[in-house]
Amino acid sequence: MTQHLTEKDVRAIAQYVRIGLPEEEVGQLSIDLNNIIDSLKPITTYDLEGVEPTYHPIDGLSNVMREDAKGRSLTQEEALARASRQQDGCFVVPAILGGGDAS
Amino acid sequence: MTNFAAYGVREIRDGIAAKDFSAREVAASCLANIAAADTEVHAFLEVSEALALGQADKIDAAISEGRLAECGILAGVPVAFKDNMNQLGTHTTCSSRMLAEYRSSYGATCVEKAIGAGAIPLGKLNMDEFAFGSSTETSYFGATRNPWDTGRVPGGSSGGSAAAVASAQACVTLGSDTGGSIRQPASFCGVVGVKPSYGVVSRYGVVGFASSLDQVGPLARTVEDAAFALNAISGLDLRDCMSKDTQTDFTARLAEGVSGMRVGIVPAFMEAPGLDGEVKAKVEEAAENLEKLGATFVEVDLPHAQAAMSAYYVLGPCEAFSNLARFDSVRYGYCDPGHADLGSQYEASRGKGFGMETCRRIMLGSYLLSAGVYDTYYYPAAQVRTLITHDYRQAFEKVACILAPVTPRTAFRFGEISDPTLMYLSDMFTVSVNIAGNGGMSLPVGLGADSGLPVGVQLISPQFKDENMIQAAAALESCYDHVRIAPGFAEGKAGAR
Numbered sequence: 001m002t003q004h005l006t007e008k009d010v011r012a013i014a015q016y017v018r019i020g021l022p023e024e025e026v027g028q029l030s031i032d033l034n035n036i037i038d039s040l041k042p043i044t045t046y047d048l049e050g051v052e053p054t055y056h057p058i059d060g061l062s063n064v065m066r067e068d069a070k071g072r073s074l075t076q077e078e079a080l081a082r083a084s085r086q087q088d089g090c091f092v093v094p095a096i097l098g099g100g101d102a103s
Numbered sequence: 104m105t106n107f108a109a110y111g112v113r114e115i116r117d118g119i120a121a122k123d124f125s126a127r128e129v130a131a132s133c134l135a136n137i138a139a140a141d142t143e144v145h146a147f148l149e150v151s152e153a154l155a156l157g158q159a160d161k162i163d164a165a166i167s168e169g170r171l172a173e174c175g176i177l178a179g180v181p182v183a184f185k186d187n188m189n190q191l192g193t194h195t196t197c198s199s200r201m202l203a204e205y206r207s208s209y210g211a212t213c214v215e216k217a218i219g220a221g222a223i224p225l226g227k228l229n230m231d232e233f234a235f236g237s238s239t240e241t242s243y244f245g246a247t248r249n250p251w252d253t254g255r256v257p258g259g260s261s262g263g264s265a266a267a268v269a270s271a272q273a274c275v276t277l278g279s280d281t282g283g284s285i286r287q288p289a290s291f292c293g294v295v296g297v298k299p300s301y302g303v304v305s306r307y308g309v310v311g312f313a314s315s316l317d318q319v320g321p322l323a324r325t326v327e328d329a330a331f332a333l334n335a336i337s338g339l340d341l342r343d344c345m346s347k348d349t350q351t352d353f354t355a356r357l358a359e360g361v362s363g364m365r366v367g368i369v370p371a372f373m374e375a376p377g378l379d380g381e382v383k384a385k386v387e388e389a390a391e392n393l394e395k396l397g398a399t400f401v402e403v404d405l406p407h408a409q410a411a412m413s414a415y416y417v418l419g420p421c422e423a424f425s426n427l428a429r430f431d432s433v434r435y436g437y438c439d440p441g442h443a444d445l446g447s448q449y450e451a452s453r454g455k456g457f458g459m460e461t462c463r464r465i466m467l468g469s470y471l472l473s474a475g476v477y478d479t480y481y482y483p484a485a486q487v488r489t490l491i492t493h494d495y496r497q498a499f500e501k502v503a504c505i506l507a508p509v510t511p512r513t514a515f516r517f518g519e520i521s522d523p524t525l526m527y528l529s530d531m532f533t534v535s536v537n538i539a540g541n542g543g544m545s546l547p548v549g550l551g552a553d554s555g556l557p558v559g560v561q562l563i564s565p566q567f568k569d570e571n572m573i574q575a576a577a578a579l580e581s582c583y584d585h586v587r588i589a590p591g592f593a594e595g596k597a598g599a600r
Binding site for chain 2: 005009010013014015016017018019020021022025029032033035036037039040041042043044046048051052053054055056057058061064066074078079081082083084085091093094095096097
């Protein structure tokens with residue numbers, strides 16, 4: 001098996017996708033990801049010179065235009081109803097740059 | 104007590120119209136049955152008793168006022184929805200801790216259309232977390248058990264949807280299929296599962312996994328019931344930019360038979376390593392049955408179908424990585440408390456909120472889309488997608504539909520497949536259909552000779568010609584004894600009262 005990712009890479013990816021990974025899971029996850037990436041190898045073996053990519057399965061889509069019309073959307077109250085914390089009609093988050101108040 | 108969830112769509116609709124029984128009786132019997140039967144199966148994550156009874160009363164009121172015509176084609180039919188579909192008044196958890204407390208603030212189009220057509224909403228159904236899986240074992244709320252053998256998985260990701268129908272806890276359920284997630288559990292549980300062509304059913308309000316592959320469809324015990332349900336939920340929806348107005352009556356050709364129909368068979372599928380003998384035998388028997396009914400078989404090649412697996416496991420995680428970026432612990436979803444900065448709140452919430460398979464797919468997608476790696480995997484996968492689509496188009500110049508296996512084997516035992524790459528092989532015959540955007544469905548064809556467990560065959564139709572496969576399936580269905588409810592469940596478990 002080719003090693004595509006080291007454990008260090010796996011930690012870096014986890015950080016990038018904002019998933020806090022317990023250290024004891026890094027080893028098995030590295031094995032799993034390397035196995036999966038290995039199984040994708042066939043995709044690298046085709047002669048695809050000049051083949052256009054397809055990004056969705058419906059051909060011949062064209063832009064659809066319509067008049068602007070008022071519709072119902074969530075109220076501010078509804079939009080905030082599932083927030084972990086809210087205050088004065090806004091979502092509350094901890095300090096973005098760190099060192100803030102954890103209360 | 105009669106278990107009305109064991110009835111078909113037509114029986115229920117006609118019975119209610121003739122006032123043989125009321126919608127209220129249907130709803131009450133289903134709710135009582137779920138309370139007893141689902142302790143064995145665990146198909147339901149939430150039972151929406153008040154919504155079910157409210158809808159039933161609405162239908163009964165309409166019928167007593169002579170407004171039967173307004174009740175819709177699913178009037179009084181007990182249905183349930185996969186828990187990635189938003190429904191007002193219910194949770195929508197995607198079987199994840201991330202959304203364990205989430206209550207829908209709006210309804211998915213497919214759910215609203217089913218209810219608008221008169222269906223009685225019984226509740227929300229278990230699934231693999233965020234639909235990542237083929238066994239329903241990755242659900243945060245525990246696995247669903249296969250009603251045919253509760254030591255085995257129901258398949259996945261729509262495992263709850265298939266098990267609920269097979270155990271006669273619902274007449275029709277809705278599932279979603281990104282790489283086989285309707286067809287594979289339908290096959291494992293011995294029910295009909297239809298993945299329509301991409302665009303037939305709106306995806307609005309259904310939590311996205313891989314947006315260019317996801318499609319909603321019905322699971323039911325007969326082809327006719329599935330076709331009724333598809334009529335109810337399909338159609339143009341301006342809130343899904345890929346939705347299509349096909350204006351198709353999916354029941355129109357149920358009785359037409361297959362005389363003169365050309366049906367394709369893919370030799371490479373039939374000779375695929377890993378295809379179990381008992382499954383292969385069932386597909387061959389189905390081919391013989393279709394021939395007896397007057398269909399002609401034509402060998403067709405899908406030269407790039409072998410590349411579909413690796414293309415799918417590139418495209419799927421990449422799109423999932425993008426879709427699951429929205430779970431930020433701030434606007435909704437699990438929030439780990441007590442963090443001093445936003446970064447650590449994100450990481451702790453997502454780390455604890457997502458299960459292991461979800462983490463694997465997000466991380467894989469991120470890696471595959473990273474600079475340098477993108478050109479090695481993602482771009483070729485998108486090119487292969489073009490070739491697979493072209494293969495199907497060429498095949499469908501010769502045939503009206505294709506007959507194939509659904510899965511390489513029958514339902515496996517819990518914990519039997521723990522290696523994710525082996526689990527992914529469950530999808531080997533189904534993913535190419537999503538990649539090309541065709542219709543595909545699983546039709547139960549009896550029990551396997553070795554395992555004694557349900558086996559399904561797959562019928563695949565050209566894009567937006569879903570009526571072709573439905574026509575062939577309805578004809579083929581007539582060749583088999585109709586046993587679609589797992590032993591012991593038909594009468595219901597609520598007991599005589």
